[in-house]
Amino acid sequence: MPIHSLKDRKMPISSIATPIEGEGGRTGTWRTERPVLDPTKCATVKQNKLVCLLCWLYCPEANISRTIPPKIDYVYCKGCGACAEECPSKAITMEEEGNFED
Amino acid sequence: MGRKLVLNGNHAAAHACKDARVQVIAAYPITPQSPLTELLSQFVEHGDLKAKYICVESEHSAITVCIAASSTGARTFTATSANGLLLMHEQLHWAAGARLPIVLACVNRAVAAPWNVWNDQQDSISQRDTGWIQIYCEDNQEIYDRIIQAYKIAEQLYIPVMVCFDGYILSHTLMPVETIDQDSIDEFLPPYKPHITLDPENPCVLNLVTFPWIRQDHPDIEKLGGYPELRYQLQQTLLSSFEVIEQVDREFGEKFGRDYGLYIEYQCADADYILMAMGSIASEATVAVDLLREEGYKIGMLSLKLFRPFPAEILAAYADRAPASTYIIIERGLSYGYEGAVCTEFKAALFTHQIQKNVHNYLIGIGGRDFDVYQIIEATKQSINAIDNGQTYKEMEWINVQK
Numbered sequence: 001m002p003i004h005s006l007k008d009r010k011m012p013i014s015s016i017a018t019p020i021e022g023e024g025g026r027t028g029t030w031r032t033e034r035p036v037l038d039p040t041k042c043a044t045v046k047q048n049k050l051v052c053l054l055c056w057l058y059c060p061e062a063n064i065s066r067t068i069p070p071k072i073d074y075v076y077c078k079g080c081g082a083c084a085e086e087c088p089s090k091a092i093t094m095e096e097e098g099n100f101e102d
Numbered sequence: 103m104g105r106k107l108v109l110n111g112n113h114a115a116a117h118a119c120k121d122a123r124v125q126v127i128a129a130y131p132i133t134p135q136s137p138l139t140e141l142l143s144q145f146v147e148h149g150d151l152k153a154k155y156i157c158v159e160s161e162h163s164a165i166t167v168c169i170a171a172s173s174t175g176a177r178t179f180t181a182t183s184a185n186g187l188l189l190m191h192e193q194l195h196w197a198a199g200a201r202l203p204i205v206l207a208c209v210n211r212a213v214a215a216p217w218n219v220w221n222d223q224q225d226s227i228s229q230r231d232t233g234w235i236q237i238y239c240e241d242n243q244e245i246y247d248r249i250i251q252a253y254k255i256a257e258q259l260y261i262p263v264m265v266c267f268d269g270y271i272l273s274h275t276l277m278p279v280e281t282i283d284q285d286s287i288d289e290f291l292p293p294y295k296p297h298i299t300l301d302p303e304n305p306c307v308l309n310l311v312t313f314p315w316i317r318q319d320h321p322d323i324e325k326l327g328g329y330p331e332l333r334y335q336l337q338q339t340l341l342s343s344f345e346v347i348e349q350v351d352r353e354f355g356e357k358f359g360r361d362y363g364l365y366i367e368y369q370c371a372d373a374d375y376i377l378m379a380m381g382s383i384a385s386e387a388t389v390a391v392d393l394l395r396e397e398g399y400k401i402g403m404l405s406l407k408l409f410r411p412f413p414a415e416i417l418a419a420y421a422d423r424a425p426a427s428t429y430i431i432i433e434r435g436l437s438y439g440y441e442g443a444v445c446t447e448f449k450a451a452l453f454t455h456q457i458q459k460n461v462h463n464y465l466i467g468i469g470g471r472d473f474d475v476y477q478i479i480e481a482t483k484q485s486i487n488a489i490d491n492g493q494t495y496k497e498m499e500w501i502n503v504q505k
Contacts, residue, residue, distance in 0.1 A: 011331045011335060012332075014201045014308070015325065016307070017306060017321075017322040018321065019306065023307060
């Protein structure tokens, strides 16, 4: 939206807001590589229990759910690769973002 | 009832904080500021000041605590010197950007390296671009008065204020100081009304990521600005703050009989040459003026009180009005690679307003190097001789330095 179209809005002197999901914007667009979880290798899935979950623990953006299987939120995942690095089962691999259509 | 006390500059500042009913104090001791915070902690310990005194491990944390406390709506204070102020630098920008009316006493001291604990103004001059208001005091009474004023200015404009005074020369020198009775101060300085408040009952995010564009996809859209918009308002408020700063000073003068203005002039009405300085050096310069006048020189002195916002238009109008052809600026802070900071600002003000004056610049007494009126006289005579010989422009000179 062009800045001049907001000319009637009174600007505050500092920013304050209620916390919302995605406050920093849809950071998934920053990603160049996408973490992809292979459930057949994931310890949580194999044991059908809330075990391991190092991906959930290490994700700096809290974008991986504490569920079976753990789910990665691609709307906000920046593609840092911490989950793939930490996964002891090598269940998460980083794949070129260009290979995906969405 | 107000009292007449004999106080050093540090203690004058501490009394002002107590009388301003500061609610949160966080400071880290550093020479020559330490006695200020020691007395404040004593006030809190003895129950003379109902404030929270938060001990921290560094100056960076001290100012950060003030930022957090101010964000909850508390009246906050910190004090520091030299490298301590430099360690605060990042958060000084934050305090101004977040529009928090923190008051900071800067007890001016030289900056290392080499290590030096004595006085000059390099520390606060180096914080010029942080968006803080900077006021420079000439004596201990002014320190007390200006800190009270600083809260009123800061809380009206939502801009933090740095009250600067020279280390040792003021901080450790005893002078009579008249304090003001609590009722009168309470009347002058009402409780702080915050523009934002952090409250655990109503969680919110302050100074969140602000995109290059103005965000349209947030439910609190009316409470969010764009980065340039918020910064524009900081600048505009600073540029229009002279009126508030002068108004607060005038009201203070009417109530308590002491006001200071944005500058003080001494013997300038018929002066051909005007000495200009900031802080305690200006008092010394008045003695130089008296001695030079005895020798027949038409000379005056201008003590500049406000460095940021810089009163460019006001000073240019003054220079246009006053008969003096030459300004001799004596400084204790240097923009390395150029010249004294006040000199640059003053020349720019004259140029902007198309006023032609001779402006000479001398650096005196940095790192606590002792200076006396005779060195100021020496500098003045150098300038007068130069002008008599047709040399209207000259580079900044160092006085009393082995070259």
